[in-house]
Amino acid sequence: LAKTTQPISMDSYEGQEVNITCSHNNIATNDYITWYQQFPSQGPRFIIQGYKTKVTNEVASLFIPADRKSSTLSLPRVSLSDTAVYYCLVGPGTGGFKTIFGAGTRLFVKA
Amino acid sequence: DTEVTQTPKHLVMGMTNKKSLKCEQHMGHRAMYWYKQKAKKPPELMFVYSYEKLSINESVPSRFSPECPNSSLLNLHLHALQPEDSALYLCASTAQSGEAFFGQGTRLTVV
Numbered sequence: 163l164a165k166t167t168q169p170i171s172m173d174s175y176e177g178q179e180v181n182i183t184c185s186h187n188n189i190a191t192n193d194y195i196t197w198y199q200q201f202p203s204q205g206p207r208f209i210i211q212g213y214k215t216k217v218t219n220e221v222a223s224l225f226i227p228a229d230r231k232s233s234t235l236s237l238p239r240v241s242l243s244d245t246a247v248y249y250c251l252v253g254p255g256t257g258g259f260k261t262i263f264g265a266g267t268r269l270f271v272k273a
Numbered sequence: 274d275t276e277v278t279q280t281p282k283h284l285v286m287g288m289t290n291k292k293s294l295k296c297e298q299h300m301g302h303r304a305m306y307w308y309k310q311k312a313k314k315p316p317e318l319m320f321v322y323s324y325e326k327l328s329i330n331e332s333v334p335s336r337f338s339p340e341c342p343n344s345s346l347l348n349l350h351l352h353a354l355q356p357e358d359s360a361l362y363l364c365a366s367t368a369q370s371g372e373a374f375f376g377q378g379t380r381l382t383v384v
Contacts, residue, residue, distance in 0.1 A: 194371055205363050205375025249315065263315035
């Protein structure tokens with residue numbers, strides 16, 4: 163499974179756009195990139211998944227360059243409630259794969 | 274129903290007790306997981322069940338015993354635990370897309 167590297171923590175202010183970059187240099191051809199959000203004492207929650215280029219949903223956008231060795235999660239106009247830990251995971255896109263979490267990025271949104 | 278339900282939410286047990294954690298999902302997912310999460314650390318994979326068979330055991334001590342009675346249920350039987358086993362225990366299931374759905378977890382305290 164591809165190892166991922168993310169910044170340990172990030173600070174932002176309400177209303178700003180936040181970009182969290184994840185490095186995954188040894189991503190395999192059949193690997194997808196998935197991001198999860200976790201609040202304290204809760205289970206992680208799926209945010210977005212992509213394979214290449216750009217994916218957007220109602221919550222976030224995911225940018226993946228052509229070489230797929232990194233990806234960037236973009237959260238538009240963050241609010242205080244976006245304060246959480248964000249995990250980038252890389253693995254096969256079909257169900258049943260071994261989900262290994264990296265250290266994650268602790269995002270703190272200030273008023 | 275897109276929920277993974279875990280019971281109990283909190284559990285305090287002595288080192289000589291036997292207890293069980295329960296996880297249930299009705300999304301038809303055929304892969305289910307147990308994770309352990311210590312404070313300020315990422316979730317750590319313990320077991321993976323695929324089509325009701327144990328497919329991955331991440332070298333977990335035998336005092337943790339998983340069981341998958343049917344495709345909707347996953348149990349984790351606990352016996353002779355140590356104080357360092359105190360943690361948040363998370364259950365998850367994955368869709369064919371690879372998206373993982375997590376329960377809210379069981380906060381376990383071993384005294």
